[in-house]
Amino acid sequence: MYEIDETIYQRFHEKKNMIYRRLWDKSLPTYGKMFEVNIENHINSHKEGYSRIDFALVAAGWTVYEKFPYAFTWERENSMDLGYGVNWMKNKYPIQDNKNFTEQVKKAAKVYGASLVGISDINEKWIYKDGFVRPSSKSEAESKKKVRGGDTSGSILETPINLPKGINKAIVMAIEMDQSAISTAPAQPAAAAAAIAYSKMAFVISCLGEFIRNLGYRAIQCGNDTALSIPLAIDAGLGAVGRLGLLITPEFGPRVRICKVFTDLPLVSDEPNLRFIKKVANVCRNCFKCADACETNAITKDKEPKFKGLNISNNSGVRKYYIDGEKCFEFWIENSSDCGNCIAVCPFSKIKKYVSPTEFWHK
Ligand code: SF4
Ligand code: SF4
Numbered sequence: 001m002y003e004i005d006e007t008i009y010q011r012f013h014e015k016k017n018m019i020y021r022r023l024w025d026k027s028l029p030t031y032g033k034m035f036e037v038n039i040e041n042h043i044n045s046h047k048e049g050y051s052r053i054d055f056a057l058v059a060a061g062w063t064v065y066e067k068f069p070y071a072f073t074w075e076r077e078n079s080m081d082l083g084y085g086v087n088w089m090k091n092k093y094p095i096q097d098n099k100n101f102t103e104q105v106k107k108a109a110k111v112y113g114a115s116l117v118g119i120s121d122i123n124e125k126w127i128y129k130d131g132f133v134r135p136s137s138k139s140e141a142e143s144k145k146k147v148r149g150g151d152t153s154g155s156i157l158e159t160p161i162n163l164p165k166g167i168n169k170a171i172v173m174a175i176e177m178d179q180s181a182i183s184t185a186p187a188q189p190a191a192a193a194a195a196i197a198y199s200k201m202a203f204v205i206s207c208l209g210e211f212i213r214n215l216g217y218r219a220i221q222c223g224n225d226t227a228l229s230i231p232l233a234i235d236a237g238l239g240a241v242g243r244l245g246l247l248i249t250p251e252f253g254p255r256v257r258i259c260k261v262f263t264d265l266p267l268v269s270d271e272p273n274l275r276f277i278k279k280v281a282n283v284c285r286n287c288f289k290c291a292d293a294c295e296t297n298a299i300t301k302d303k304e305p306k307f308k309g310l311n312i313s314n315n316s317g318v319r320k321y322y323i324d325g326e327k328c329f330e331f332w333i334e335n336s337s338d339c340g341n342c343i344a345v346c347p348f349s350k351i352k353k354y355v356s357p358t359e360f361w362h363k
Contacts (some may be wrong), residue, residue, distance in 0.1 A: 001234065001272045002241075002318055004125075005307045009317025011124070012228060014131025015157035016312045018329040024152040028326060030333050032150070038336045049187025049357025050336075058188050058337055061195030064202045065223070066141040071202035072134055074220045076213050092216035095266055102268045105171065105212075112207040113200055114173035115256065116249060118236030118270045122163065122170050122262065126228045126235075133159040134225070161226055166264045167218060171208065172229070172236040174249055174256035175200045177343075180363070182255055183354040185344040186295070189361075191337035197257035198223065205259050212263055220262040228315070229258035237270035240280035244290040244299055244342040245323035250276050253348025280348070281305075284321065290342035298327040299342060 014020060022030045042050040065071065079086035095101045102119060109117040134143040147156060181193035201223050209219035220226070230247045234240060238258075239249035246254040250273070291299040300321050309316040313325035332338050343349055355363060 001274060001277060002231070002320070003307075005317045005319075007317075008307060009125065009315075011127060011129035012315045013158070014128045014161075014225070015152075016315075017224075018313050018325045020132070020147075020152075020157055021313060022329065023147065023150065024157070028329075030326075030329050033333050034148075035333065035336045037333060042336050049184055049189060049360075051188075053361070054188035054192070054357065055336070057192040058195050061192045061199060064199035065195070067139050068202055068206065069137050069139045069142070071140065071206050072221050072223060072225060073136055073206075073209065075136070075218065076210070077137055089214045090216060098266050099268050101266075105265065105267060108211050109171060109173055109204065109208050112211075113175070113204045114208075115176040116174040116238055116251060118172050118233070118238045119267045120170045120172060120232055120235035120237075121269050122168050122227075123231070123235060126231045127163060128161045128225075128227060130158045130160045131225060132157050133161070163220065163226075163262055164218070167220060167262045169263050169265060169267045169269065170227075170232050170236065171261045171263060171267070172233045172238060173201075173204060173208075173259050173261075174233065174238055174247070174252070175204065175259065176252045177255050177257060179255065179349075179351050180353070180355050180360055182340055182344050182349065183351045184357045184360050185340035186331075186335050186337075187357040188337055189357055190340040190344065194257065194338050194340065201257055201259035205261050208261050212261065212265060215265075217263060217265045222260050222262065224258075226262075227260070229260060231318075232260055233258050234272055234277070235269075237273050239273060240277040241320055242280055242290075242346065242348070243284040243287070243321045244346060245321065246343065248280050248346070248348045250348075253346050253350060254343045255346075255349040255351075283347075287347070289345045289347065293341045293345040294328075294331075295339075295341065296327040296331040298324040298331070300324075 106117045175197045177193040177197045181189040205221035209221040212219035233247045242248040291301045305320045309322040314322045
C-alpha cells in the first residue's frame with residue numbers, strides 16, 4: 001500500500017507545515033506574509049476572478065470553520081440540555097453487532113454532510129509528534145489570534161500530541177468541493193470552494209462528535225490538525241496519494257477536503273483500496289498534467305516516487321512524489337489564496353465542464 005523507510009520516517013512536527021512555517025521561518029521569502037498582502041492590488045487590477053465579490057465569497061466561506069467554537073473540540077465540557085434531556089446520554093449505548101453499528105455511524109456521517117466516509121485503526125505514525133493544540137471551546141480564529149499575529153514564542157506550536165488511552169479508531173471523511181468553482185482555478189471561486197469545504201468539515205465533525213458523545217463514547221474532532229489526514233484516509237479505504245501530493249478518491253479525485261473524528265467506539269475498520277492505489281500509481285507515472293499546470297513548478301516530473309522529500313515541510317520516509325510546499329506557498333501568497341490548479345486539471349477530478357470565473361457567477 002505504501003513503502004516506508006523506517007530508518008528515515010519520523011512523526012511529523014506540525015510547525016513544519018507551511019501555514020505555520022511562514023510564521024517562524026525567516027529563511028522563507030513568504031516569512032510573515034499571508035493572503036492579504038496582495039488582495040487590494042488584485043481587486044484594483046480588475047482581473048477576472050479576482051474582484052471584490054470573488055474575495056468576499058472566499059473570506060465568507062471560512063465562516064463556520066473560523067468562528068464556531070466547538071468545531072475542533074476534544075471533549076464535551078458540560079452537557080447542555082437542548083430540550084432533549086441529558087441523563088440518557090450518560091451510559092454507554094450497548095452495541096450488539098459492531099458491523100451493523102459501523103454502518104449506522106457511517107450513515108450518520110453522510111447525513112451530516114460527509115461525501116465519503118471510511119474507518120481505520122489509528123497508526124501512531126500518522127499522529128503529529130507535536131503541534132498547535134486549540135484551547136477547548138474556542139474558535140479557530142480566536143485561539144489562533146496570537147499565533148497569527150506573530151507570537152510563535154515558547155511551546156505554542158510544540159505541544160506534544162498524545163491521543164487519550166482507548167481512542168483507537170479514526171472515522172475519516174472527505175468533503176467534495178464544488179466542481180464548477182474548482183474549474184476556475186487558480187481564480188478565487190476555486191479558493192471559495194476550498195473555504196466552504198473547510199466550513200462543511202467543521203459542521204460535519206461537530207455533529208458527528210456530538211452524536212458519538214450522545215451514545216456515551218468519546219470523540220476528538222479534527223480538521224488538518226492532530227494527525228496527517230492523507231495516510232489515515234488511505235488506511236480507511238478512501239483512495240490513494242497522487243503525484244500532486246493530495247488524496248485522490250475514486251469518486252471525486254483530489255477534489256475533496258479531509259477531516260476526521262478519533263473515537264473509542266468499537267467500529268469495524270475498512271481495508272485500503274489496493275486496486276485503486278495501483279491504478280493511481282500507474283496513471284501518475286505517465287501523466288504530468290498537474291506538474292504542467294503548476295505555475296511555480298512545485299510538482300515533480302520525476303518518473304518514479306522517492307523516499308526523500310525536498311525540504312522540512314515534507315515528511316521523508318514514505319515512497320511517494322514529494323511536492324515543494326515552499327514554492328506552492330509562494331504562489332498562494334502571490335495569488336492571495338490557495339490555488340487548486342493541480343486539482344482542477346487532474347483527470348480523476350472528473351470535471352465535466354470548465355467555466356471561466358465570469359461564467360461561474362452567471363451560469
Ligand atoms: S496548489 Fe497550485 S501552486 Fe500548489 S502545487 Fe497545486 S498547482 Fe502548484
Ligand atoms: S494530474 Fe495526472 S499525474 Fe497529477 S495527480 Fe492527477 S493523474 Fe496523477
